[in-house]
Amino acid sequence: MDTLAILVAAGRGERLGASLPKAFVPVRGQTLLRRSAAALAAARSVHALVAVVPEGCVERAREDLAGVPRLLAVVEGGARRQDSVLEGLKQAPDDFAGVVLVHDAARPFVDAAIVDEAAAAAATVGAAIPVVPIADTVKRVVGGRVAQTLDRSELFAAQTPQAVRFELLGRALEEAYRDGVTVTDEAAAVERLGEPVAVVDGHPRNRKITTPEDLAWAERMLQEGA
Numbered sequence: 001m002d003t004l005a006i007l008v009a010a011g012r013g014e015r016l017g018a019s020l021p022k023a024f025v026p027v028r029g030q031t032l033l034r035r036s037a038a039a040l041a042a043a044r045s046v047h048a049l050v051a052v053v054p055e056g057c058v059e060r061a062r063e064d065l066a067g068v069p070r071l072l073a074v075v076e077g078g079a080r081r082q083d084s085v086l087e088g089l090k091q092a093p094d095d096f097a098g099v100v101l102v103h104d105a106a107r108p109f110v111d112a113a114i115v116d117e118a119a120a121a122a123a124t125v126g127a128a129i130p131v132v133p134i135a136d137t138v139k140r141v142v143g144g145r146v147a148q149t150l151d152r153s154e155l156f157a158a159q160t161p162q163a164v165r166f167e168l169l170g171r172a173l174e175e176a177y178r179d180g181v182t183v184t185d186e187a188a189a190v191e192r193l194g195e196p197v198a199v200v201d202g203h204p205r206n207r208k209i210t211t212p213e214d215l216a217w218a219e220r221m222l223q224e225g226a
Helices: 032-041 058-064 081-090 113-125 166-178 185-191 211-224
Strands: 003-008 049-055 071-076 101-102 127-133 140-141 145-149 156-158 162-165 196-201
Touching: 003 032, 003 081, 032 049, 032 058, 032 101, 032 113, 032 185, 049 058, 049 081, 058 196, 071 081, 081 101, 081 166, 101 113, 101 166, 113 127, 113 162, 127 185, 162 166, 162 185, 166 185
Parallel strands: 003 049, 003 101, 049 071, 127 196
Antiparallel strands: 101 162, 127 156, 127 162, 140 145
């Protein structure tokens, strides 16, 4: 097993306004969890998949993921993203030394090519993430006033899956815990060590479903067959 994918699905999704955990919100007949798992499993680089789900939802998730190829385990997540990723890492075989892909279950339309490219780049560099350029002009605001206009050519939005060698990710999370730091993504944990993080091309379709507007976009895109 060279690549282990961890599907992070433990969030409650308050901003989506749903009455159930976001992972189980359906999009035209399939949950975000199942769509994201199937998208990961379609990538050639993914050899095993671990789903990390909200507390008390393991059995429900197992039923939802029935038939998804290469599913290794379904486990409960923690309060923070890094807690959930750590639970996923615990499922790796004792002799595992490959690449870990951490993907948001809220990004159900990731293309297999992005997954494979991130995994390949991490195998070479140590860590890699997909990114997309930021279209808007970005201002740094301090005290209610514009302090600076940032150079848009150097600004990109991070996507997932974020790919990191197993040993490096374990070390990065260990350091974050030791220092009492909450990191927003795996790249941030690796950056704290001073290690490089490569980038690969993401895609607008690999959008995170966070708000009701995002959900409407997903429904519309599937209806149109995009």
